[in-house]
Amino acid sequence: MSHRMSHPHGASFENIDQQAPSSVESITADTSPHMALVIKSETSRHVAEENQNQTYKCETSKRPTRSEYLELYPAALEGNWDKAKRVVEEYPEAIRDSITETRDVLHIAFASKHTSFVKEVVRFLTDEDLERINVNGDTALCFAAKLGTVKIAKEMVKKNNRLPLIRSSEERSPLHIAAKLGSRDMTSYLCDVTPFEGLSPDERIEILMATITNDMYDIALKILEKDATLGTKKDKKTIAALRELAKKPLVIGGKSRLSLWERCFNFG
Incomplete structure (x- = not known):
């Protein structure tokens, strides 16, 4: 005699198992191909929206407020790194953004000639940031060349x-800019x-x-030592300039050094 446990309503567990598919099977059996696509599409949409919301929250949380931007401006003018540091460390992108119509934090600090402040700012910048040309057509180094810092x-x-x-929008190198402006120390360094x-x-x-x-004869001689072919140019301007240089033996280091260049130039 078979002993089988029965459901209170008279159906055996075996019969129930056979009659009632699992929940997953039920969904699969009851869902048409069209409905499956709808469910899949809706799920993908919700996931995409959630990802977008998370990205938006992340991006907006990294942007400084207007008042925080306004903190950076006087800090850069004063060279007050402690004041700027809080904003910059929390919002690194603020260091690259323009906080006036034409200047970012770096260029404002340049103009104020706060070396220690600029040194801190440069730490937060990438190589590519330093190569960018600003709205006035200058790279950071071109701007520094103009200021002579x-x-x-x-x-x-x-x-x-x-x-x-890396040249300015006028196609001048930082050295060219400094030399044109007669900035001796900057020209010598560059x-x-x-x-x-x-x-x-x-x-x-x-x-x-x-x-x-600009009477920077010692630097002119340094340039000629780097490229002696400049002394062989035959155009009138170059010859006139070299003759002017030849008149300055006391400035460029004595007659012995000058005579070497006179022989090289073949105009003495």
């Missing part, structure tokens, strides 16, 4: 040694760190001419 220029070149060959092979022949001549025109 050598210490600041050194900090940037230390981080990115490609900067001396002359040392600028790979002359990266300058065009015309730009080399223009830089040489600018150093002579």
Whole structure:
């Protein structure tokens, strides 16, 4: 005699198992192909919306408020890194954003010539950030060349040694800019760190001419030592400039050094 446990309503567990499919099977059996696609589509949409919401929350949480931007402006003007540090550490992108119509934190600090502040700002910037051209057509180093702030220029070149060959929107290298402005210390420094092979022949001549025109004869001689072919140019401007240089033996280091260049130039 078979002993089988029965459901109170008279159906055996075996019969119930056979009659009632699992919940998953029920859903599968009761769901048409069209409905399955709808469910899948709705699920994907909800997941995408959730991801988008999370991304939006993440992005908006990283943007400083207007008042926090306003904190950066006086901090950059004053060179007050402690005041700027809180905003910059919480919102690193703020260091790259313009906080006036034409200038970002770095350029404002440049103009105020706060070397220690700029040094801190540069730590937060990438090489690519330093290579960017601002709305006025200057890279960070071109701007420093205009201001003549050598210490600041050194900090940037230390981080990115490609900067001396990245030109402004006027197609002038930082060295060319400094020489044109007659900024002696900046021109001397940039002359040392600028790979002359990266300058065009015309730009080399223009830089040489600018150093002579602005009475930077020692730097002019340094340029000629880097590229002696400049002394063989036959155009009138170059010859006139070299003759002017030849009249300054006391400035450029004595007659013995000058006579070497006179023989090289073959115009003495």
